Amino acid sequence: MSDRRHNFNAGPAALPLEVLQQAQEQFVNYGGAGMSIMEMSHRSGIYEQLNNETQALMRELLNIPDHYHVLFLQGGASTQFAMVPLNLLTGGRVAAYVETGSWASKALKEAKLIGETAIVATSKPDEYRRMPDLTNLVLPEGAAYVHMTSNETIQGTQFKSFPDTGSVPLVADMSSDIMSRPLDISKFGLIYAGAQKNLGPSGVTVVIIRDDLASGAPEHVPTMLRYDTHVKNESLYNTPPTFSVYMVNLVLKWIKAKGGVAAIEKANAEKAALIYDEIDRSGGFYRGFAHPESRSPMNITFRIADEALEPLFVKESEKEGFVGLKGHRSVGGLRASAYNAVPYESCKALAEFMADFRRRHG
Structure with a gap:
C-alpha cells in the first residue's frame, strides 16, 4: 500500500500488513459466525478454540516444554512488575534484580514495595549504555528469583545470552524482543511480555510460567493478581482482551509462515x-x-x-x-x-x- 508510513514506533508498533488486511477481511464476520470476534462471548466455543490455538502456536514457535503454562493477561508488563514479587517473593526471601535501564528500574521499584530486594548487577555507572556481564553472578542467600530485562527499549541495549541461575528461578521481561530470536525456555522460571511490540496490539500480556511457580502465592494476594487463578481457568477467569488475543494469533501464524x-x-x-x-x-x-x-x-x-x-x-x-x-x-x-x-x-x-x-x- 503506497500510503503506508515507515513505522518505527516503539510501541504500540508496526504490525504485518498481511495481518492487518486479514483482520480487516474478518472484522465483521469471523469464521462465518455472522459477527465480529469482538462481539463474541469469551465463553463461546469459537473463542475458546482461538484461545487454545494461540497458546499452541506460542508453544510451537518457542518450543515451550509441557511443564510450562502460557497465559494471556491484562495490565501490561507494568502490572507484571508487581505481580511477579506478589507471587514469588515469599517467606522473608530476597528478590535479586539486574539493573539495566528504564524498564528494569521500574520493575525494581515495584518489587521494593512488596519485599526485600538486592541489585546483583548494574550498568548504571555506564549510563545504561551496555548490558552488565552476568557470567559470575553472585546471588544473595535466600534469593527468591533473579529478574532481568532482556532488551531495554529506551536505551537500545540487549542481552545476547542468559545466565545459568541454578535452582533460583530466572524471570525475564521480554516485552521488546520476544519472538525475535530462538530461546531455551528451560533456562527461565517465568517470562512476561507486553504484546504491543512483536506480538500484536496493546491490551494483552503473555506470561510463560513454569508449573512449580504457578501456585503457592500468599493468601493475601488478590484473586486477579494470582498466577494460579489464570492457570486454573486457562486465561478465561474474567473477560480477556479477546480482539488482542485474536491479533496475536494472526501474528504468530505470520511468523510461522515466514x-x-x-x-x-x-x-x-x-x-x-x-x-x-x-x-x-x-x-x-x-x-x-x-x-x-x-x-x-x-x-x-x-x-x-x-x-x-x-x-x-x-x-x-x-x-x-x-x-x-x-x-x-x-x-x-x-x-x-x-x-x-x-x-x-x-x-x-x-x-x-x-x-x-x-x-x-x-
Missing part, C-alpha cells in the same frame, strides 16, 4: 545492520548510544554529534514518511524500533535518508 523464529532472527539482523552500518560509517556525524556489544536489533538508539540537528532530523524524516524516530523523552536523541513486522524496505529507506541527511548537514 519460517519461524530463527528466520525472523536472521531478517532482524539484516534490517538492523542497514542502520547500524550507516551510524558506524558516518565519521562521527551519528553516534550510537549503546556499546557495540550490547546493541539491540529491536531498538536502535543514536545521537547526532551536533545535537541541535536532531529536531530537524525528526521534522525532515516525518515529511519523508517516517514515523517514531524521536528518542524517548527521558533520554532524548533518536531511536528506530525495527521490530519483527518492520519491513526490510523501511530500514533500507531509513539508512538512505540518514546518509542523505548527513551529506546535506555534515
